[in-house]
Amino acid sequence: MVPINFTEKFEQIHEYWTPYIVGELNGQLVKLAKLKGEFVWHNHAEEDELFMVVKGELTIEFEDRAVHLEEGEMCIVPKGMEHKPVAPKECYVMLFEPKSTTHTGEVEHELTVKEQKWI
Amino acid sequence: MVPINFTEKFEQIHEYWTPYIVGELNGQLVKLAKLKGEFVWHNHAEEDELFMVVKGELTIEFEDRAVHLEEGEMCIVPKGMEHKPVAPKECYVMLFEPKSTTHTGEVEHELTVKEQKWI
Numbered sequence: 001m002v003p004i005n006f007t008e009k010f011e012q013i014h015e016y017w018t019p020y021i022v023g024e025l026n027g028q029l030v031k032l033a034k035l036k037g038e039f040v041w042h043n044h045a046e047e048d049e050l051f052m053v054v055k056g057e058l059t060i061e062f063e064d065r066a067v068h069l070e071e072g073e074m075c076i077v078p079k080g081m082e083h084k085p086v087a088p089k090e091c092y093v094m095l096f097e098p099k100s101t102t103h104t105g106e107v108e109h110e111l112t113v114k115e116q117k118w119i
Numbered sequence: 120m121v122p123i124n125f126t127e128k129f130e131q132i133h134e135y136w137t138p139y140i141v142g143e144l145n146g147q148l149v150k151l152a153k154l155k156g157e158f159v160w161h162n163h164a165e166e167d168e169l170f171m172v173v174k175g176e177l178t179i180e181f182e183d184r185a186v187h188l189e190e191g192e193m194c195i196v197p198k199g200m201e202h203k204p205v206a207p208k209e210c211y212v213m214l215f216e217p218k219s220t221t222h223t224g225e226v227e228h229e230l231t232v233k234e235q236k237w238i
Binding site: 001002003004005006007023024025026028030047048049050060062065067068069070072073074075076077078081096097098 | 120121122123124125126142143144145147149166167168169179181184186187188189191192193194195196197200215216217
């Protein structure tokens with residue numbers, strides 16, 4: 001039960017596309033990540049995923065559309081939905097997803113982080 | 120899969136201590152609320168609860184301490200923990216909690232909202 005300060009946490013993140021855990025509740029994890037560039041197409045078979053833009057802008061591409069998010073906006077990606085996050089410029093996001101979620105879904109990619117860490 | 124804009128959602132909230140649902144994922148709800156004044160002491164027997172301050176400041180009183188949150192800070196209240204949110208000035212918060220959670224726990228109070236609404 002301590003305050004979790006997003007600004008301080010983001011200062012500890014030095015890689016893109018590597019989510020760090022900052023909180024856990026009810027089997028769900030709150031994660032922070034810095035994004036820049038294009039991620040990989042993937043889906044999470046059993047898990048919905050929340051993206052909230054804390055700083056910058058993020059586009060989430062889907063097969064039939066794209067959703068553009070600005071600071072102070074969020075979007076929930078339903079389970080099973082193929083998506084690809086794209087951040088032309090550096091972007092800070094908060095993610096909310098079940099403990100079981102890996103960030104590239106079933107896709108094994110050089111960006112896949114196998115062991116997720118707390119900050 | 121539409122952008123959920125916090126500023127626009129908060130403009131639709133005209134009462135204090137009444138959380139409105141803005142998103143659902145994995146059996147959890149994302150809620151927004153405007154707070155001002157003192158809430159009631161309560162706990163949620165089976166549910167952890169996340170408070171994130173979007174605007175203003177919030178103090179969460181516990182039996183043996185108080186946690187002060189500023190804009191951009193969050194705190195997770197573990198299940199079963201008695202707590203009382205206090206906002207001397209108007210404060211905007213995002214809450215994250217299971218669908219089953221009622222905001223006053225087992226406590227029936229004039230502030231208890233029985234049917235939670237989406238905005």
